Amino acid sequence: MSIQIGIVEDQARIRENLKTRLGFFEEIEIVLEAENADNALQQLQKFSKLTLPQIILMDIEMPGKSGIEATHIIKKEYPEIDILIQTVFENEDKIFQSIQAGASGYLLKDDPIKKYVDAIKELVNGGAVLSPSIAIKVMKFVKNEQSSKVDKVKEAQEEFSLSDRELEILQGIVEDLTEPQIGEKLFISPHTVRTHIKNIYKKLHVHSRASAVRLAIKRGLAQ
Amino acid sequence: MSIQIGIVEDQARIRENLKTRLGFFEEIEIVLEAENADNALQQLQKFSKLTLPQIILMDIEMPGKSGIEATHIIKKEYPEIDILIQTVFENEDKIFQSIQAGASGYLLKDDPIKKYVDAIKELVNGGAVLSPSIAIKVMKFVKNEQSSKVDKVKEAQEEFSLSDRELEILQGIVEDLTEPQIGEKLFISPHTVRTHIKNIYKKLHVHSRASAVRLAIKRGLAQ
DNA sequence: GTTTACATACCCGATTCGGGGTATTCTTGA
DNA sequence: TCAAGAATACCCCGAATCGGGTATGTAAAC
Structure with missing residues (x-):
């Protein structure tokens, strides 16, 4: 056949x-x-x-x-x-x-x-x-x-020159925590959180939480 | 050799x-x-x-x-x-x-x-x-x-029961447009945009732009 | 010693968002 | 005809964010 x-x-x-x-x-x-x-x-x-x-x-x-x-x-x-x-x-x-x-x-x-x-x-x-x-x-x-998730985060962190602390704050933003909530979680003042957020936005070239979240997810900084 | x-x-x-x-x-x-x-x-x-x-x-x-x-x-x-x-x-x-x-x-x-x-x-x-x-x-x-991007959006839209108009508004949120800006773009009042956003949040079970953006991207509703 | 980066902290005013509502009109399907 | 969904529109008020700044202390590198 x-x-x-x-x-x-x-x-x-x-x-x-x-x-x-x-x-x-x-x-x-x-x-x-x-x-x-x-x-x-x-x-x-x-x-x-x-x-x-x-x-x-x-x-x-x-x-x-x-x-x-x-x-x-x-x-x-x-x-x-x-x-x-x-x-x-x-x-x-x-x-x-x-x-x-x-x-x-x-x-x-x-x-x-x-x-x-x-x-x-x-x-x-x-x-x-x-x-x-x-x-x-x-x-x-x-x-x-299928790149390792951890490796990707590290690469992207370096790409945007984020400090470890800034990455933690960004995670709080992605999780939709308020500034006082992030402060509580990390044992710092909400004012400090605010300052970090300003620095993060500068490094990511964004102006809002929505934009930060979008970029973080698309670039592998967060899930 | x-x-x-x-x-x-x-x-x-x-x-x-x-x-x-x-x-x-x-x-x-x-x-x-x-x-x-x-x-x-x-x-x-x-x-x-x-x-x-x-x-x-x-x-x-x-x-x-x-x-x-x-x-x-x-x-x-x-x-x-x-x-x-x-x-x-x-x-x-x-x-x-x-x-x-x-x-x-x-x-x-x-x-x-x-x-x-x-x-x-x-x-x-x-x-x-x-x-x-x-x-x-x-x-x-x-x-x-590499599933077709269009097919994915349609599926997710249906999953969350979003109307076409709601999907458009959501796209505006993802693009970080303010309510008046979305209104301008779609030729409607900012009040109307506000109402749509409320409906979208209800359907997506979220309470903020950050959460809406995160979900939209992860679930294929937006890029 | 100087500079830079990082972490921490604070103030202020402007703006936007979020959630509580209200309402009308149109279309579609039972 | 009726009900539901969609689209449009509006009000109110409190909460939170945002961006402009200010400042101090520590550590590391040159």
């Missing part, structure tokens, strides 16, 4: 090349080819549910709708189709937009055809495939999203 | 198995083997900078320090060493902890040896490698982290 795939690629030379080379693999059957997204979408309408391609190789840069937009639409109307992006783009924008659109794989155009075949097989088995240079960017993203 | 690797794995049978099978590849040279993290760290101290292994195959579950902890330490003291996790664990906890610790690859123990060799080569070339069933989890994570 061969794997039915589609190829969406605006450049005829590349499309024919892919078709030819993938055609050598008897476990792969090309059932759709399109030169742009709209053409692909039109063709998809003519398939019955049972004969839809299982995987579509999708270019990104095409006239009319981009491959990313097409991915959005296909994943919405045909969720069972897996999209394997094939592209020259290694920049993070395109990578993350593709993932967001629902792509299950991201290969580069200069990856060897063997990699394409392996990827197609993995996708059919419910996995995902990332070219190594893409995988490293994705892992970096994951690492950054 | 062969690739120098290390193997850290507590189970002797698996360690020997890996060693034997990888030993068949002449582009790979095993220069370190350890039954646990501490042993590996001790051995690493005896290498000169020039002879350190380029890649370490790291198990996760071991007595004493886990492979994840060891990865942390190694990436800190020997940042040029790439860590390839080899493990039975497919759960997200372990995946993300490993990535956070600095691993460049994550393979499963039942992946074929060919995949190990390919992964080793890719890591040396500066890429990263994820087993397909791991890649799909990572991509899901990325997709979730």
Whole structure:
């Protein structure tokens, strides 16, 4: 039972090349080819549910709708189709937009055809495939999203040159404590709290509690 | 020039198995083997900078320090060493902890040896490698982290039963506009703004701008 | 010794906010 | 028709914040 795939690629030379080379693999059957997204979408309408391609190789840069937009639409109307992006783009924008659109794989155009075949097989088995240079960017993203909370606070504290005391006062602001309440908590006069707040606002370049809270949360100074 | 690797794995049978099978590849040279993290760290101290292994195959579950902890330490003291996790664990906890610790690859123990060799080569070339069933989890994570901003706002708006107008007023609060300024912007009286704010606070269960801003940002109602 | 940063403390007037209310009109759904 | 929600508008008053200042003492670095 061969794997039915589609190829969406605006450049005829590349499309024919892919078709030819993938055609050598008897476990792969090309059932759709399109030169742009709209053409692909039109063709998809003519398939019955049972004969839809299982995987579509999708270019990104095409006239009319981009491959990313097409991915959005296909994943919405045909969720069972897996999209394997094939592209020259290694920049993070395109990578993350593709993932967001629902792509299950991201290969580069200069990856060897063997990699394409392996990827197609993995996708059919419910996995995902990332070219190594893409995988490293994705892992970096994951690492950054999960940076230790403590480290982030320290970094931001340094960025804004806040003293430890000022960070404590800021925490009181974020918790919506009044000046006297912060004073009570830290065993200082409300007047002292007021003075610290003025200094904090100066360092953060804000003029109100609302702004201070917003910045503190967005920049990792508080939760 | 062969690739120098290390193997850290507590189970002797698996360690020997890996060693034997990888030993068949002449582009790979095993220069370190350890039954646990501490042993590996001790051995690493005896290498000169020039002879350190380029890649370490790291198990996760071991007595004493886990492979994840060891990865942390190694990436800190020997940042040029790439860590390839080899493990039975497919759960997200372990995946993300490993990535956070600095691993460049994550393979499963039942992946074929060919995949190990390919992964080793890719890591040396500066890429990263994820087993397909791991890649799909990572991509899901990325997709979730990047959920459409518009969708999130709508969901949260519904969660708090805010009207469209109330959402606009809340945006004005987040932007630190005064009541008269919000009124000017939306062509209504400051009194009207005041009334909307009261309604918003009731729905959000807050009592101040600071709290409203904090909640709005944390819950996706505003940026 | 001097300077800077930090922590502490205080005063004052102006402004805004917050919460207690009041009210009318329009739209939608039962 | 009625009720509820939304949008609009207004009053009152006390509380709290904000920004302009003032000041002293300590510690560390030059």
